[in-house]
């Protein structure tokens with residue numbers, strides 16, 4: 457228990473200093489460990505399975521629950537009702553299904569991009585991303601906040617994070633190779649959710665402002 461709190465304090469200290477938000481990925485963590493961190497002041501938790509997200513959002517309603525895993529349309533209601541933020545959007549139809557279950561608010565979402573184009577990974581391709589992003593911005597119940605990716609591992613990790621950062625700059629109109637003038641530019645700076653236990657420091661160096669940490673935090 458105290459070891460968990462120690463790890464959390466050290467990680468928070470490191471990430472707070474760089475203005476990076478820590479999402480505690482609790483998919484393999486016990487209820488007791490979630491309670492311990494929530495009591496200590498951790499505000500943001502993430503789950504990769506929609507039912508577990510629902511269960512824990514009901515059990516711990518005073519903290520924010522982020523959805524980070526792949527989603528089937530028949531589970532859309534759990535995310536629409538219970539997620540504080542949905543990071544793993546990868547198609548417009550599922551996004552519309554989730555939007556139909558969002559009531560009395562706008563749900564913040566991130567578009568997941570399969571930067572390396574690996575068949576084993578989720579997300580839209582780099583080429584599809586601008587068009588999907590634009591269509592998501594037209595769904596009134598959603599608020600598109602930025603981009604998320606998972607690095608393929610190995611030596612491509614830094615390049616993957618860098619590519620997502622460049623795509624973000626294109627979408628915000630800050631790139632040297634901007635999108636056409638007709639593209640509805642995002643008003644503010646878009647967020648970047650990238651980095652997990654094994655690569656979060658590289659992600660932060662490349663501009664991430666939200667990291668998703670499971671193993672390194674909960675053990």
Ligand SMILES: *Cc1c(COP(=O)(O)O)cnc(C)c1O
Pocket residue numbers: 481483504524525606652653654668669670671672
């Ligand atoms: C499990 C998971 C994480 C956390 O992975 P760790 O390597 O344990 O930090 C991050 N993002 C997603 C999408 C996950 O499913």
